[in-house]
């Protein structure tokens with residue numbers, strides 16, 4: 521089994537970002553290479569079912585690298601990034617619903633795309649999406665963003681009417697952790713979440 525080296529992965533992404541445009545294309549190739557070896561990443565990362573679901577591998581103004589686990593049966597509210605993103609799956613499945621922006625800062629559902637193990641998608645900085653894992657499996661993904669994922673002002677859309685609000689990254693983590701807790705409970709024989 522080929523080894524996956526997390527520090528080398530981050531270093532390669534940083535080199536791509538610092539080499540200039542188009543950094544996201546180079547990063548896509550780096551993520552492609554990484555997720556083509558799922559067992560290598562799994563050996564480095566270990567058990568997916570423990571909190572936190574999001575682990576920060578690198579965070580700076582120029583780059584954020586995250587390891588994100590989508591617990592079974594989770595659905596995350598629509599949000600934008602305001603920076604390019606490259607997302608690679610190395611286990612499980614992630615359903616992306618894309619939205620188009622309409623008047624008044626609102627959005628409406630547009631297209632969708634399901635990605636599974638070894639798939640990589642690149643998202644432009646104006647993309648709005650929501651993400652779901654409708655399966656009983658734990659989905660594991662590498663996420664690379666072209667700026668600081670946590671301090672960049674962003675928007676989320678909540679409720680039946682999809683009202684735009686300032687994005688709260690704590691809510692992002694809380695949603696994943698709550699789904700993880702439900703999934704752990706559901707895996708105990710005789711228990712129901």
Ligand SMILES: [Fe+2]
Pocket residue numbers: 599600601649
């Ligand atoms: Fe996203």
